[in-house]
Amino acid sequence: MSADRPRLVLGSASPRRLELLRQIGVEPDEVRPADIDETPLKGELPRAYCRRVTREKAEAIPRNPGEVVLVADTTVAVGRRILGKPADEAEARSFLGLLSGRRHRVVTCLAVISDGGLREREVESIVKLDRLSSGDLDAYIATGDWKGKAGAYAIQGPAGAFIPWMSGSYTAIMGLPLRETARLLAAVGLTVTEAA
Numbered sequence: 001m002s003a004d005r006p007r008l009v010l011g012s013a014s015p016r017r018l019e020l021l022r023q024i025g026v027e028p029d030e031v032r033p034a035d036i037d038e039t040p041l042k043g044e045l046p047r048a049y050c051r052r053v054t055r056e057k058a059e060a061i062p063r064n065p066g067e068v069v070l071v072a073d074t075t076v077a078v079g080r081r082i083l084g085k086p087a088d089e090a091e092a093r094s095f096l097g098l099l100s101g102r103r104h105r106v107v108t109c110l111a112v113i114s115d116g117g118l119r120e121r122e123v124e125s126i127v128k129l130d131r132l133s134s135g136d137l138d139a140y141i142a143t144g145d146w147k148g149k150a151g152a153y154a155i156q157g158p159a160g161a162f163i164p165w166m167s168g169s170y171t172a173i174m175g176l177p178l179r180e181t182a183r184l185l186a187a188v189g190l191t192v193t194e195a196a
């Protein structure tokens with residue numbers, strides 16, 4: 001990347017998002033996560049929720065002139081219901097019970113704030129989970145991989161063994177849609193040129 005490019009701040013505590021950015025040869029100059037309340041509003045629908053939370057993350061992060069701040073949010077939706085990160089094992093079991101044997105949506109919103117203002121994108125994918133036996137569920141819960149993951153699973157982890165089908169963007173499901181991210185970064189002067 002050239003010396004006069006803007007500084008990139010990744011506004012996320014998610015190790016997946018950093019790993020995904022690195023996959024396209026982008027190393028943020030700084031990681032500066034947002035700490036916001038992610039509680040859904042009463043009656044809020046999943047896409048509207050994801051967009052709002054993403055914008056709030058973007059606005060909560062202090063930004064100096066010349067900096068580009070990148071944030072995202074991943075939300076799992078079963079019909080009108082929002083499944084965020086499970087608070088505990090009991091909630092993880094209940095989320096996985098809802099997802100078992102069904103298709104659900106995964107919405108990932110991303111936003112970039114630069115001197116030029118706010119740019120937003122949204123990517124929706126569909127994932128099918130096999131019907132989980134109680135043995136499958138116990139074994140998966142025991143891995144602990146559900147912790148910190150929207151919907152209580154991660155496609156890139158052991159839960160991959162229960163996913164027969166998906167449609168959309170694998171990187172979006174994992175937390176950061178790389179195609180849309182690369183395009184948004186390019187639009188603010190951060191061309192992705194170093195991918196090996």
Ligand SMILES: Cc1cn([C@H]2C[C@H](O)[C@@H](COP(=O)(O)OP(=O)(O)OP(=O)(O)O)O2)c(=O)[nH]c1=O
Nearest residue numbers: 012013014016073074149150154155173174175
């Ligand atoms: C569905 C799914 C989610 N996830 C993860 C990505 C996100 O880290 C997390 C969803 O929570 P988010 O609230 O989107 O992100 P976060 O709290 O981890 O980090 P930050 O808000 O600071 O950016 O779930 C996977 O890793 N794999 C998956 O298949």
